[in-house]
Amino acid sequence: xxxxxxxxxxxxxxxxxxxxxxxxxxxxxxxxxxxxxxxxxxxxxxxxxxxxxxxxxxxxxxxxxxxxxxxxxxxxxxxxxxxxxxxxxxxxxxxxxxxxxxxxxxxxxxxxxxxxxxxxxxxxxxxxxxxxxxxxxxxxxxxxxxxxxxxxxxxxxxxxxxxxxxxxxxxxxxxxxxxxxxxxxxxxxxxxxxxxxxxxxxxxxxxxxxxxxxxxxxxxxxxxxxxxxxxxxxxxxxxxxxxxxxxxxxxxxxxxxxxxxxxxxxxxxxxxxxxxxxxxxxxxxxxxxxxxxxxxxxxxxxxxxxxxxxxxxxxx
Amino acid sequence: xxxxxxxxxxxxxxxxxxxxxxxxxxxxxxxxxxxxxxxxxxxxxxxxxxxxxxxxxxxxxxxxxxxxxxxxxxxxxxxxxxxxxxxxxxxxxxxxxxxxxxxxxxxxxxxxxxxxxxxxxxxxxxxxxxxxxxxxxxxxxxxxxxxxxxxxxxxxxxxxxxxxxxxxxxxxxxxxxxxxxxxxxxxxxxxxxxxxxxxxxxxxxxxxxxxxxxxxxxxxxxxxxxxxxxxxxxxxxxxxxxxxxxxxxxxxxxxxxxxxxxxxxxxxxxxxxxxxxxxxxxxxxxxxxxxxxxxxxxxxxxxxxxxxxxxxxxxxxxxxxxxxxxxxxxxxxxxxxxxxxxxxxxxxxxxxxxxxxxxxxxxxxxxxxxxxxxxxxxxxxxxxxxxxxxxxxxxx
Numbered sequence: 001x002x003x004x005x006x007x008x009x010x011x012x013x014x015x016x017x018x019x020x021x022x023x024x025x026x027x028x029x030x031x032x033x034x035x036x037x038x039x040x041x042x043x044x045x046x047x048x049x050x051x052x053x054x055x056x057x058x059x060x061x062x063x064x065x066x067x068x069x070x071x072x073x074x075x076x077x078x079x080x081x082x083x084x085x086x087x088x089x090x091x092x093x094x095x096x097x098x099x100x101x102x103x104x105x106x107x108x109x110x111x112x113x114x115x116x117x118x119x120x121x122x123x124x125x126x127x128x129x130x131x132x133x134x135x136x137x138x139x140x141x142x143x144x145x146x147x148x149x150x151x152x153x154x155x156x157x158x159x160x161x162x163x164x165x166x167x168x169x170x171x172x173x174x175x176x177x178x179x180x181x182x183x184x185x186x187x188x189x190x191x192x193x194x195x196x197x198x199x200x201x202x203x204x205x206x207x208x209x210x211x212x213x214x215x216x217x218x219x220x221x222x223x224x225x226x227x228x229x230x231x232x233x234x235x236x237x238x239x240x241x242x243x244x245x246x247x248x249x250x251x252x253x254x255x256x257x258x259x260x261x262x263x264x265x266x267x268x269x270x271x272x273x274x275x276x277x278x279x280x281x282x283x284x285x286x287x288x289x290x291x292x293x294x295x296x297x298x299x300x301x302x303x304x305x306x307x308x309x310x311x312x313x314x315x316x
Numbered sequence: 317x318x319x320x321x322x323x324x325x326x327x328x329x330x331x332x333x334x335x336x337x338x339x340x341x342x343x344x345x346x347x348x349x350x351x352x353x354x355x356x357x358x359x360x361x362x363x364x365x366x367x368x369x370x371x372x373x374x375x376x377x378x379x380x381x382x383x384x385x386x387x388x389x390x391x392x393x394x395x396x397x398x399x400x401x402x403x404x405x406x407x408x409x410x411x412x413x414x415x416x417x418x419x420x421x422x423x424x425x426x427x428x429x430x431x432x433x434x435x436x437x438x439x440x441x442x443x444x445x446x447x448x449x450x451x452x453x454x455x456x457x458x459x460x461x462x463x464x465x466x467x468x469x470x471x472x473x474x475x476x477x478x479x480x481x482x483x484x485x486x487x488x489x490x491x492x493x494x495x496x497x498x499x500x501x502x503x504x505x506x507x508x509x510x511x512x513x514x515x516x517x518x519x520x521x522x523x524x525x526x527x528x529x530x531x532x533x534x535x536x537x538x539x540x541x542x543x544x545x546x547x548x549x550x551x552x553x554x555x556x557x558x559x560x561x562x563x564x565x566x567x568x569x570x571x572x573x574x575x576x577x578x579x580x581x582x583x584x585x586x587x588x589x590x591x592x593x594x595x596x597x598x599x600x601x602x603x604x605x606x607x608x609x610x611x612x613x614x615x616x617x618x619x620x621x622x623x624x625x626x627x628x629x630x631x632x633x634x635x636x637x638x639x640x641x642x643x644x645x646x647x648x649x650x651x652x653x654x655x656x657x658x659x660x661x662x663x664x665x666x667x668x669x670x671x672x673x674x675x676x677x678x679x680x681x682x683x684x685x686x687x688x689x690x691x692x693x694x695x696x697x698x699x700x701x702x703x704x705x706x707x708x709x710x711x712x
Contacts, residue, residue, distance in 0.1 A: 011553045018553075019546055120379070127381050130571070130590065147553040150576055225545035225568045226575075230379045230409065232541050266546045272533040273500075273550035277709040284536045284543070 011147070012270045018151030019266020020259050021158065022224040026051065026233075027258035028161040029216030030240035031247065032168060033086075033209035035254050038244055039172065040205035041185035041311035042097055045108030047213040048237030049115020050089050054082035054217020056123035059228035063131035071132040078131070079157070079218040086214020087207050089115050094206035098199055101315070112237075119230075126228050134222045155223045157215065161255075164212070168251035181205055185309035188316045213237070239287070246291055248307040261287050369403040370430055370614045372396065373423035375416060376408045377436035377564070378539055384565040384584040385538075385601075389435045389459070392603025399611035405429060412438030420447045424454055431455045431614055436538075437462075437507060448472045455620045457610070461508060461697030465627060473620045475606060475629035476509075477637030478691050480516035481662045482599030483560075484669050485633075485640050486581045487520020488658045489596045490558040491528055492651030493579055494521070499530040500551035502561040502569050504538045506710040508699040510562045513599070515703045516669055517560055517581070522705055524654065531556060532708030538564040548572040558596065570595065579646065586641040597655070598641035605636045632691055634663040676701040677708075 030047050037044045062078030069077060093111050097104040137159075140152030172178040183191040184201045191198055220236075221228045243261065247253035268283040282289075325333075372393075380390040386408065397404040405427045410416050416439050423429040424447075432454060434444055440462045448456050448469040456472045463474035490499055499521055503510050518530040531554065533547040544561070548569050551559055560581040561569040567590060573580035574591035582588070582598025606629065618624030631637035640659065643652055661667035671688035675681055682701060683689065689696050702708055 008554075011550065015546075015550045015553055018549060022549075023542055023546065124381065127379070128383060146577070150549065150552065220542075225541045226571060227541060227568050229382060229539070229541060229565055229567070231539035231565075234540050234542065236542075265542055266550070269533050269535070269543060269547035269550040272708070273531060273547070273554050275531070275707055277532075277534075277707075278711070280534055281536060 009274055011274050014147060014151055015270030015273070016263050016266045019270070020263035021151065021154055022262070023265045024258045024262025025155060025158040025161055025219035025223065026216040026236050027240045027243060027261050028158070028165070028255060029219060030213045030237050031243040031254040031258055032161065032164055032251055033212035033216070034241050034244045035209075035247070035249055035251050036168065036181070036205050036212070037209035038249060038312055039185045039309055040181050040202045041188065041309050041314075041316070042094075042104045042202055042206060043108060043241075043312065044090075044093055044097075044111070044206060044209065045105060045238070045241055046089065046093050046111025046115060047108075047210065047241060048233065048235070049112040049119070050086045050210050050213040051115075051217040051220070051233050051237035051240075052119040053085050053089055053115045054214030055221040055232050056119040056126065056217070056228055057085040057214075058082035058218035059131050059221035060123065060126045062133075062222055063126055063129055066132050072135065074132050075134040075218075075222045078222055079134070079215060082214040082218035083211040084214070086210040086212070086217070089214075090207040090210025091203075093210070094203040097206075098202060103315075105313075123228055123230070127230075131222070131228075133226050134218075136223070155219065157219050157223060161258075165251045165255040172251070182309070185311055188311050213240075216240070242291065246294065249309065250307060260290070264290065369401055370611075371403045371405060371423075371428050372611070372614070373420070373427065373429035373432045374404065374406045375410050375419055375423075375432070375434040375436075375439065376406070377412060377438075378409055380406070380408045382539075382565040383567045383587065383590075384563070386435070386564065388584050388601040389433075389603055392601075392607040393433070395604040396607040396611045399608055399615065401615040402611045410436075412436055412443075414443070416443045417447065420444075424451055429454065431457065433457050433459075435459050437509070444472060445469065452621070455625075461694070463627060470621050471619075473625065473627045473629070475610075477601060477603075477606075477635075478630060478632030479509075479599050479601065479638040480512045480669065480696075481632040481691065482638045482640050483513045483516040484520035484662065485655050485659050486560065486597050486599055487517040487522075488524060488655045489520075489643070489647055489651045490517065490560070490579070490581055491521030491524030492648060492654065493596055493646065494525075494528065494558045496555050496557050497525060497528050498554070498556045499528060500548075500554075500556035500559040501530050501532045501708075502544055502547045502551070502559065502563060503532055503534050504563045505536065506534060508697055511699045511702065511710065512696060513560075513562050513583075514706055514708075515699070518703060518706050519669055520658065523658070528705060530706045530708075532702070532706060534708070535563065541565075541568045544568045545572045549576065552576040552578050566598075582641050588641055588644055592645065594646060595641075595644035596647055597643050600639050600641055602636050602639050606631070630692060632662065633659060634665070670696065675704045677704050677706050679704075 034047055058078035061081035062075045065077050066074040097107045136153040136155050139154055140149035180196050180201050184198050188198045220232050243257045247257040264287040267286050268280050271283055272280055374393045376386040378386045381387055407419050410419050437460045440458050444456050444458055448471050452471055458474045461476055501514050521528045535543040544563055545568050558579040559573045566583050566587055570580045570587045570590045574594045579594045579596050580591055581596050588595045613625055668688045672683035673685040674683040
């Protein structure tokens, strides 16, 4: 057992930085997935269920395969399983939500119930055992301070998410596929006129988006906090869906918004640990207050939200 | 006319179908009582021996296998179901909202429950009180110290274990093992039971080294895994080297502490296997003895209303209402010896945890020199202060 030195007030910025590195990956993956889905014109609220299903399948597969493939590869199989389980839920949603006169928001809520129910049902045997966790890059080994070393343990999944954000931005702006998705999302009529299959493009976007959300779940159960319980998401999937609106359907802004929300989770505990213990309920509510403020400041009754896909929320 | 292609039915058929579906939905919603039916809770079947069996309903705030509070209760309930003449119905993951009213009502009206155990603290006021007035022939048992004789209905009782005693012993171990003299506590909400655990743990540690402090972090709710992990990391950042907790499922705290290389002390159930290096010991519930004892009384026809069963059931280490987790590998022989001595003294009643002179962490005197609160004193169940040495604030 090492004796750790006290950091005092430096613990606050360090705690928030560490919280950002550790806690923002699920937000990032789910919001990128949702961004892709919404760009094609559908709102998939069901990503909360996908997140839970991803967390459960990642943990379960990592636990079950640890003896066959070893402790290093088992979590990676888990990550893959999380993505695939997300895709399966995505196929169900993508088919249902595109039926005639089916409301995509209502379908999404049904998918939350389906995804979480399935995850809770199948996940019962995995609550108690411990599954092997993903490795982390130890970028803090230059420091003698254990707190810094612990803070700078960065997950490869987080780095992957950070890389996907600008990539997705580039895809939307500069590739033919990105243009298809944007066309379908902005004006399905014109897309049809161009000869694009709206159904196929949306199905593709939803399935890939759900794949990303499933990986977001793997971040929760295989990296941080690194357990499977039924309360693991505590609403992070829904918050990530809201983040997309907050980020104006821009993948790079999704990245900043996710970092912000990941970091604010650490504010309450970090302040209390150095003895600033009043108003902790207020600190814990910080991300929500911040969202409200930004929404109020940036909204305008004269125009719709900048960047909102035109077909979003319509029945086209 | 495009619709015809998708729905080859007449309007009348569709309306009939919708009515049938919603009727089916309503009946299953009412009969199934919620999201997590257990194998022990078959829907009411009106079987012949239902009249002889006492139907007992258990309601949990989280999943039944959470490695924590709910699991401890569910294990007790399973033991209770072994008593002949008891039929168990359960529902898990019921929030502390009006949802629990519906659960209680279904258990009473549909399953025919005569005894209810809504186990979470927040179920009591106003939910249990409201239902107790509506159903005066149903007995309600609440785990917690909120019942007041004369104020609350006759068919409400409370039971709880003085788990603070086990926390005191865990504190003795923590006091031995800490090198920095700083302990940490990840707590959910500032309610009396949580405060008492924090205070008893700290007093146990201070009995070894008087200048030990305990830093408290409140997360705000019973199950917030990310925040609990964040709190554990923040405590470790501050040089705290023993972390205890009072949340519904301590698994996250124990595992995070193990990863950070600091000691941990468990709660609710035995978390020793989760942290082979850093686990010290823990305070565990032992509901099996109290639940089976009560079950035998129910079968014998005894009730709260007739005065056959005490309205306040309490017990500590001596009555086997709580116990101490097996010591972890890191615990030194000296720590074990002192912990065992404290345990013996608590069982025999020689040791009183709260005795003067005791000050709160704002310097106010709680107990003057020579005064003491025995474990049975109800003042302890109204606790709204931290003792000297605890760093934290109750008013959020």
